[in-house]
Amino acid sequence: MSAFSDYAQIYDLLNEGKDYAGEADFIDRLIRDHAPAAESILNFGCGTGAHDLLLAEKGFRTHGVELSPDMLMQAKTRSRAVETTAQNCLFSLGDLREFRAGETYDVVTALFHVFSYQTKQEDVVSSLKTFRAHMSDSSVAIFDLWHGPAVQATPPEVRIRRGNNQKIKVTRIAEPDHDVDGRIVRVNFTFFVEDKASGSISTFREEHPMRYFFPEEIDTLTKEAGLKTVETGEWLTRNRPTSGSWGVYYVMRVA
Numbered sequence: 087m088s089a090f091s092d093y094a095q096i097y098d099l100l101n102e103g104k105d106y107a108g109e110a111d112f113i114d115r116l117i118r119d120h121a122p123a124a125e126s127i128l129n130f131g132c133g134t135g136a137h138d139l140l141l142a143e144k145g146f147r148t149h150g151v152e153l154s155p156d157m158l159m160q161a162k163t164r165s166r167a168v169e170t171t172a173q174n175c176l177f178s179l180g181d182l183r184e185f186r187a188g189e190t191y192d193v194v195t196a197l198f199h200v201f202s203y204q205t206k207q208e209d210v211v212s213s214l215k216t217f218r219a220h221m222s223d224s225s226v227a228i229f230d231l232w233h234g235p236a237v238q239a240t241p242p243e244v245r246i247r248r249g250n251n252q253k254i255k256v257t258r259i260a261e262p263d264h265d266v267d268g269r270i271v272r273v274n275f276t277f278f279v280e281d282k283a284s285g286s287i288s289t290f291r292e293e294h295p296m297r298y299f300f301p302e303e304i305d306t307l308t309k310e311a312g313l314k315t316v317e318t319g320e321w322l323t324r325n326r327p328t329s330g331s332w333g334v335y336y337v338m339r340v341a
Contacts, residue, residue, distance in 0.1 A: 093292055094156035096256050096279065098134055099249040109197070110140035112322050113228060117193055120226045120316060120337055124192035128220050130182040130213075131200030135161030135175070142171035149187065151180040183212040190222045196229040199333070205270050205297040214311035218340065227313065227338040230321050232298035234269065239329035242271050255280040271296045301327075304336060314341040 117124050125147060132138050132150025134157055142148050152158040158179050165175045178187075182196060183204070194217045204210045217227040242262035249256045256279050263272040273294045280287045301318070308315060319325055321333035 093275070093277070094134070094154055094160055096249070096254070096277070097157065097160070098136075099251060099254075099256055100247055100258055102249060104136075106136040106140055108322065110137055110144065113137070113141065113195065113197070114144050116228055116317070116335075116337055117226070120339075121192055121224065123224075124226075126191045127193040127195060128187065128191040130180075130185070130194070130196040130216070131198065131203070132161055132177065133157050133198065135164045135177065137195075137197055138175050138177070139165060139168055139171055142174040145174075146193075147174050147176075149176045149178065149191070151178050151182070151185055153179075153181050155179060182216055183209050185216055186219060189220070190225060191220050192222075192225055194220050194225065194227040199231060199296065201229045201231045202296045202298065203294070205268075205295045210297075210307055211310060214308055214313060217338065218312050221313075221340055223340050225340065226316070228335060229338075230333055230335040231304075232271075232296055233327055233331050233334040234298045234300035234303075235327070235329045236332045236334075237271070237298040240332070242273070250282075253282055255282060269298055271298070308336075308338060309341065312341050313338040 127141055127146045127148045129138055129148055129150045132152045135150055138148040138150040138161070150161055152161060158177055161177045165177065182200065201213065204213050221227060241264055244262070245260045247258045256277065259276045261274045263274060265272065273296060275292045275294065276289065278287055278289050305315065315336055316339050317337040318327065319335060320327050320331040321335050327334045
């Protein structure tokens with residue numbers, strides 16, 4: 087089963103503990119430091135639209151692009167429920183590797199490790215070229231990814247996450263298959279969804295391949311795409327990345 091096909095229906099439930107507001111504040115600070123006049127954001131891999139709506143609340147015009155039709159439907163539904171910011175949010179179906187809006191934006195983002203889903207070298211290069219295609223000389227690109235030194239130092243392990251609401255109870259088991267040579271972790275998810283009213287349990291599986299990157303790789307690949315790094319650090323802290331920093335962000339400009 088392809089990534090995010092059935093997952094979209096329970097995505098928000100399993101990510102209730104994610105600090106979207108804190109992440110939106112963090113992105114806002116990066117933007118204000120590097121592109122203080124920015125007004126528009128193109129956000130790839132927008133998922134169910136949480137980041138987009140929060141950034142719209144801060145006054146940005148956001149355009150979320152999502153590969154999964156099911157995720158996109160959730161984003162549009164969420165946007166319609168927030169009338170005060172919905173007018174500043176646009177959502178489109180599209181693939182980071184090839185999407186073209188036909189215009190440039192002040193900020194281009196790919197958040198929540200969307201970049202790490204680009205496991206093939208040609209997909210990484212195409213994604214970076216997509217960033218570049220939507221940037222002017224004053225634009226910035228911001229994305230986060232799995233940091234290679236941290237993945238090597240603390241290999242992925244089996245994890246269990248649970249969530250529930252009035253109707254269902256969900257258990258997700260994540261079992262990693264680590265391809266060290268390929269620098270890819272294939273996360274095999276097994277989901278158990280219990281209907282509280284009937285007690286019936288359904289199950290489904292998805293595989294999410296995730297690539298991790300080393301700083302020297304990013305430097306080489308971004309130069310090939312006509313970009314340059316102006317800041318990098320540990321996600322949410324802006325500290326210098328260490329072997330304990332699984333999440334690392336990059337801020338890019340046109341080279």
